[in-house]
Amino acid sequence: MATGHTDPQRRERIIAATLDLIADEGVAGVSHRKIAARAGVPLGSMTYHFRGIDDLLREAFRRFTDDIVALFDAHLAPPTDRGQARTAVADLIHALLGGSRRDLVLTQELYTLAARRPAYRALTQEWMTRSRVHLERHFDPVTARQLDALIEGLTLHRALAQESQDHAFTLEAVTRITTTGRRAP
Amino acid sequence: MATGHTDPQRRERIIAATLDLIADEGVAGVSHRKIAARAGVPLGSMTYHFRGIDDLLREAFRRFTDDIVALFDAHLAPPTDRGQARTAVADLIHALLGGSRRDLVLTQELYTLAARRPAYRALTQEWMTRSRVHLERHFDPVTARQLDALIEGLTLHRALAQESQDHAFTLEAVTRITTTGRRAP
DNA sequence: AGCAAGAATGTACGTTCGTACGCTCTCGAG
DNA sequence: CTCGAGAGCGTACGAACGTACATTCTTGCT
Incomplete structure (x- = not known):
């Protein structure tokens, strides 16, 4: 027209x-x-x-990562102590799993591109950095990295095995990974 | 001809x-x-x-998962106590990251298919089950599930961020997730 | 030697794809 | 009212695709 x-x-x-x-x-x-x-x-x-399909895909995935980071922000801004933070992380994981498979599918698609193509890897790296900033508000940097990896793994495994894992299981895992040395508060 | x-x-x-x-x-x-x-x-x-491309893809990925499970087997058969098992898991993670990006890329491709298509999800489920059997030789079922998720996340994040993470970092994470409650030997 | 069976292949068809590009249409300046 | 400028679109082209199927070749039996 x-x-x-x-x-x-x-x-x-x-x-x-x-x-x-x-x-x-x-x-x-x-x-x-x-x-x-x-x-x-x-x-x-x-x-x-x-400019082309690739251009379009990059823009689309940028939009997507922005949305997920916003989710991290929404969950991790409120808590003020370590216990609340752990619960918030468990909630976040279940929120990521929660609604549809959509987010999982999109995440996988992005990772797949990122695994092979640096242009998309830059996107995932920035995403990880931004997520970690949120985690580091409550945990030390090393713990934040480990926790970030755990979140990833739990989300993925839960989605691929449809055995449901309950909130208690998630919280237990989060607590373990954020409990350093022999003792913890 | x-x-x-x-x-x-x-x-x-x-x-x-x-x-x-x-x-x-x-x-x-x-x-x-x-x-x-x-x-x-x-x-x-x-x-x-x-029969068609799909048939071929399924066979190819089955071959691939068989190879990875063999790697789990090779690493997790020898250890006899908990400490050795932890080290073995850390070694396994670094073996997965080790050589090329090939395994990571293939894993991602499979997960992407599995995220959307049940036929491939069956493959990943079986894979997870077989891996977990190996882990459960050394850890209780709940810990094995958490550890399995951690392995996944560490492998993935390490590959997408090229910040290298050393063996000590990995072992520390493995130790935390396999240390239950307030105390552990 | 001759031949049936079936393993292996070359080719051709109908679809779908990304992209380039010439065209149409609207709007604001004069 | 006129008319550039440029936003937006329809179409066409060459390339690549999955798959079906008629055809060729080898082998083992008689």
């Missing part, structure tokens, strides 16, 4: 549609045409708004 | 080539033609030996 109208929402809609499509069919299933159909925009818009 | 000769190595070569290709270009980059070229077999062999 060529409205001639500058439409700033167009770009956003395309990015949102891209994430939805990745969640449904994976990065492998992404194509300009499918995204366009899902976003309700013409095919020509794809190359107009984005 | 149609040698008419039954060649049992043919199938193996195709599977090996598939894993190599996935490691290099990802599941998204897999095609009958590329695999055939890499394995040095004609395109027609693809549909002859495998």
Whole structure:
């Protein structure tokens, strides 16, 4: 139609549609045409708004990581002591697992890209750094790194084995990893 | 050429080539033609030996998980006490990270498929079960689950952040997660 | 030697893909 | 009212894809 109208929402809609499509069919299933159909925009818009598929994927995943970091922030800002922080981390893990498989799927897709391509690895590194900043508000740097890894592993295993793991199990693991040496408060 | 000769190595070569290709270009980059070229077999062999691409991917990943489980076995069979077992686990983690990025990449690719498709999820579940059997030779079931998750997370984070983490750091994390309650020998 | 069986292959078809590019349409300045 | 400028779009092209299937070749039996 060529409205001639500058439409700033167009770009956003395309990015949102891209994430939805990745969640449904994976990065492998992404194509300009499918995204366009899902976003309700013409095919020509794809190359107009984005330099290419890769450009689009990077923007989409940046959006996604921003959302997850916001989740870390929301959970880890409130607690004021170590005990609360541990509970908050356990809550966070269950929040990540909670709703749909969507977040898990998107995370995996991103990691897969990152494992092979440095451009995406930069994204995951920044993500990890930002998450860790939140954890370091409550734990020392070494513990934060270990805890971060544990969160990753628990989330992943829980999602791949559908044996449900309850909150107590998670909290126990978090407590162990954040308990240093022979003693702990 | 149609040698008419039954060649049992043919199938193996195709599977090996598939894993190599996935490691290099990802599941998204897999095609009958590329695999055939890499394995040095004609395109027609693809549909002859495998029902389709999906069939081939499943067989390839089964081969891969078998190899990793063997690695678990090799590391976790020898130790006889808890301390040795902890060291063995730390060694195992560094072995997983050790050589190339290949194993990490393949693992991610598999998880990505598993996150969305039950047929592949069955594969990861079986894999987890078999790994855990090895861990449970040295640790109680709950600890084994937590440790398994930790191994996953440490491996992944180490690979995505290229900040190197040394053996001492890994052993410390393993020790924490395998130390229950307030005290431990 | 001749031949049936079936292992292995080459090729061709219909689809889908990313992207380039010439075109249309709207808007604000004059 | 006129008319650039540039935002936005439809289409077409070449390449790559998965798969089916007719065909070729070897082998073991008679």
